[in-house]
Structures are given as C-alpha cells and as structure tokens.
Amino acid sequence: MSTTVPADDAPVYLDYQATTPTDPRVVVAMLPYFTGKFGNPHSNHRFGHEVETAVEQARGEVAALIGADPREIAFTSGATESNNLAIKGAARFLRAERGADRDQIVTLATEHKCVIESCRRLEQEGFIVTFLPVRPDGIVDLETLRAAIGPRTALVSVMAAHNEIGVVQPLAAIGALCREHGILFHSDAAQAVGKIPLDVEAMAIDLLSISGHKLYGPKGIGALYVRRRPRVRLQALIDGGGQERGLRSGTLPAPLCVGFGAACAIAGAEMAAEGERLLRLRRRLYDGLAARLPGLRLNGHAELRLAGNLNLALPGVDADVLLDNCPMVAASTGSACSSASVEPSYVLCAIGLDEAAARESLRLCVGRFTTAAEVDFAVDALAAAARRLAAEGMTTSARRAT
Ligand SMILES: *Cc1c(COP(=O)(O)O)cnc(C)c1O
Numbered sequence: 001m002s003t004t005v006p007a008d009d010a011p012v013y014l015d016y017q018a019t020t021p022t023d024p025r026v027v028v029a030m031l032p033y034f035t036g037k038f039g040n041p042h043s044n045h046r047f048g049h050e051v052e053t054a055v056e057q058a059r060g061e062v063a064a065l066i067g068a069d070p071r072e073i074a075f076t077s078g079a080t081e082s083n084n085l086a087i088k089g090a091a092r093f094l095r096a097e098r099g100a101d102r103d104q105i106v107t108l109a110t111e112h113k114c115v116i117e118s119c120r121r122l123e124q125e126g127f128i129v130t131f132l133p134v135r136p137d138g139i140v141d142l143e144t145l146r147a148a149i150g151p152r153t154a155l156v157s158v159m160a161a162h163n164e165i166g167v168v169q170p171l172a173a174i175g176a177l178c179r180e181h182g183i184l185f186h187s188d189a190a191q192a193v194g195k196i197p198l199d200v201e202a203m204a205i206d207l208l209s210i211s212g213h214k215l216y217g218p219k220g221i222g223a224l225y226v227r228r229r230p231r232v233r234l235q236a237l238i239d240g241g242g243q244e245r246g247l248r249s250g251t252l253p254a255p256l257c258v259g260f261g262a263a264c265a266i267a268g269a270e271m272a273a274e275g276e277r278l279l280r281l282r283r284r285l286y287d288g289l290a291a292r293l294p295g296l297r298l299n300g301h302a303e304l305r306l307a308g309n310l311n312l313a314l315p316g317v318d319a320d321v322l323l324d325n326c327p328m329v330a331a332s333t334g335s336a337c338s339s340a341s342v343e344p345s346y347v348l349c350a351i352g353l354d355e356a357a358a359r360e361s362l363r364l365c366v367g368r369f370t371t372a373a374e375v376d377f378a379v380d381a382l383a384a385a386a387r388r389l390a391a392e393g394m395t396t397s398a399r400r401a402t
Helices: 024-033 044-064 081-102 111-122 142-148 171-181 254-292 319-324 347-352 354-359 372-391 398-400
Strands: 074-075 104-108 128-132 153-157 184-188 209-213 222-226 309-313 360-363
Touching: 024 254, 044 074, 044 254, 044 398, 074 081, 081 111, 081 184, 081 209, 081 222, 104 111, 111 128, 142 171, 171 184, 254 309, 254 372, 309 354, 309 398, 319 360, 319 398, 347 354, 354 360
Parallel strands: 104 128, 104 153, 153 184, 184 209
Antiparallel strands: 074 222, 209 222, 309 360
C-alpha cells in the first residue's frame, strides 16, 4: 500500500468524492496494455485480438457490478460524457423518431452540473426541462416527481448518490414510476457505482452513467449502461468509425478500459466490508468534530447517504477560510467543478440552506485508503483551525465585511 500513500508530510486526503487514487492493483493490471499489449482492440490480427479480449473482459466486469449484460455497456471518457450521451442522445433520438410529442425532461435542481448543462442545451433546442426541488434532506419527493410526469415526458434523470451531500435517492421507486408511465429512466451513478449495490433490472434503470476515477480506477474512462430489452436508442454525440455499437466512435483506450474493469471487480468483491469500515470511520470523524465544535450540523439525510460522505455546517466559520487555514486537511466546499466560483453551492441552497449556512459548509469524505489515525488527525486539525478563527473573530460575517 505504500505506493498509494503520498509523502509523509502530505495532507490527510478527505476529498474522495472529487476523485480517488487509482488502486495499485488496478495500475498493475493496466501496465501491460501500455507497452507489450499495445494493439488496437479493433484490429483483426493477434495484437488486436489479445487487447480486444482484455477489453471485453473489462466490459463484463463493469456490467457485472450493476447487473447488466456486457453488450449494454458503452465505454466513454467518463461520467460527464455518459450523462451528455444519455440525456441528449435519448431526447434527440425520441424527437427525431417520434416527432415533437415527447419533448419534456424531468430532473432535479441538485443534479451534477453536467446533467444540468446538458438539459440547458436541450432547452435551447426547444425541449422543456423541469428541474424539481428536493426535500430539505436532499431526497426527491416521489409525489412531486409523479406530478411532474406528463404525456410529453421523454426522460427522467435522477442522480443515484450525491457528489456533495452524499444522499442516495430511492432509485427502485423512481424506476418503477417511470416504467409505469413508459418513460426512460437515466441515473448519474458516478458516486454510487462500487459504493452501494446497484441493479439495473431491480431498479428498472434504462441508462446509467459511471466514472472510472470515482471508484479507484483511472481518470479519462467511464461507461454508459444502455438497456437492450426493451432497447433504448440514442443519437450519438460523436461521429466516426462506429465503435461501441455506433454509440461512441473512436479507438477504445484499452489500458484505461482494463483498469476500469479491474476497479469494478475489486469494488464488487470488497463493497460490503468496505462500506462497514467507511461507516465506522465516518462516525469517528463526525463524533470527533461534534464533540469539539458545538452546533455542528449535518447537511443531507442522516441515514440515506453514502458511507464515506459528510457534509457539515460549522456555525460562524466560513468553510473556505477554514480550509485555507487548515492546509494539512485536503477537503472541499461545494463540488470541485464549481468551487472555483464565488457563488455558494446551488445544491446546499436547493436543500434550503441560506447563503451564510451554505458558506459554512464543507464536504469531508473518507475512502479506501483512509485510516483511523488520519481521521483523528483531521479532527484535531479542523477543530483547532475553527477555534483559532473564532478567537480571531474571523467569522462568516467578518469575512464578508472585508
Ligand atoms: C464526478 C462526477 C461526474 C463527472 O464524472 P467525470 O468522469 O469526472 O466526467 C458526474 N456526476 C457525478 C455525480 C460525479 O460525482
């Protein structure tokens, strides 16, 4: 494991929802496919065939983790591309085939930016998008969802597990509702796959997005599950040689596919035990901070959440200032993709936090390589920094006044 652990003086990494390190076992599996086994998996000779075999094994490993058939897996560059392909591809295909009578997309206000922006693009093309609110605990209300569905609804897109607040949506109930109405159900499962059990049959999911680098695989690879029975048809985003059953042209990045598959196999084998371990670490982190920081609040549902995720509001403490003053803990406020902006998290606003509370919130996420000693270190460092800032009068309001 020493190869994964950064230098001794590196901060404690509590940002596993932004990305995960590639598991060393995954790196070992990938390495031959950069050099000796370099063939193009689409080539019809021995170099190609051996790589094709490995890529197809990886496809099977991805499929197995979500209860799918390997033929239902299309490799992509990651969950951003998968979400774009699922949402734009399904909406555009349905309109091209069925005319304008299926032009509504229903999604949540708390979805990942790449889902929201894909929907915004479709709005520009004349589609109607309904962004549903969520309850204060971050979960979608099923009656609200049911009421939003109408005869024009083509697609419902609801994230499986949230990248900021960690909440897990009732996928099986949403899937049943969509099926009842003959509507496609897409789920952005970038944070859920490999962390919680998912089954595209039991949950009646038609399209599901996966990211390699969120589950200890390499960056730059992901997949879209596309149901075969009944067949879900998509308009491709990329034109070319017609690889991936026409859904995604381009030469497959075989080393990344192999690593992604290995990561899925490991996640499947270790998920149950790892989930328990992460839950213990998360409780240790929460209890430690709560004991030292009175008034600490948890954002998002307390139980229906990923084992590794905490999203916490520290009253009176600006979370960005706190993290700046606690360099030995690597964590984020908001999500990495939008935290460059000065706006508070739209997700925290959508669950009813006011701007001040949103600015007091930070995301702490433990993962596969987190130890109890690291959690204890982080608790001490965060609590000390928070107390120091409070003593200096560096409260939320003080910062905004400057
Ligand atoms: C990380 C993430 C994405 C984007 O995935 P990439 O593979 O980095 O493109 C999309 N949705 C969620 C929920 C994520 O956490």
